[in-house]
Amino acid sequence: MPSFRATLQITGLRPGHAPGEVMDLAVAVVASRHVVEANQLDIVGGVPRITVRFMVEASEYDAENHLARNAAASLRHGVETAATTGALRTFRRSAGKWLAL
Template sequence: MPSFRVQLNILALRPGHRPEAVMDAAVAALGTRHHVEANQLDIVGGVPRITLRFTVEEEEYDADARAARSAAALMRAEVEQVARTRDLVVLRRARGRWSPV
């Protein structure tokens, strides 16, 4: 199965939400469509960034990428309910490297 990563910078929490709600929302949204293998939080240049790794049922190469982008957009929409975000990036694992989709 093709492996993908989605990365999303978190700018600020929305009022009334705890920090853990960001990752909870991301995992729940992505998990409705695909198997989430891992997730992590990093601080890059002083900005929190969540990264989730997930697999997509194998189809045609372009169809896999469309499914991953669609799932990433859904994830971002759900995370936007609890936090302001920017810079959504979707990456695909190919030949041992992560490349933008």
């Protein structure tokens, strides 16, 4: 199964939500349709960024990319119930490198 990752900047928390909810929501949303391989939180240039790595069912190359983009969009939608967000990027693992979609 091909491996992808989605990265999303977190620019703030919505009232009544704890920081830990953000990653929990992100992983739950992606895991509802795909196998989640890993997740992490980084601080890049002073801005928190979450990363969720996941696999999609193997099929045709463009269809796999489409599924990954949809998963990333769903991730953002789910996270935005608890946080405000910035840049969203989706990557595909190919020949040992992460290539932007």
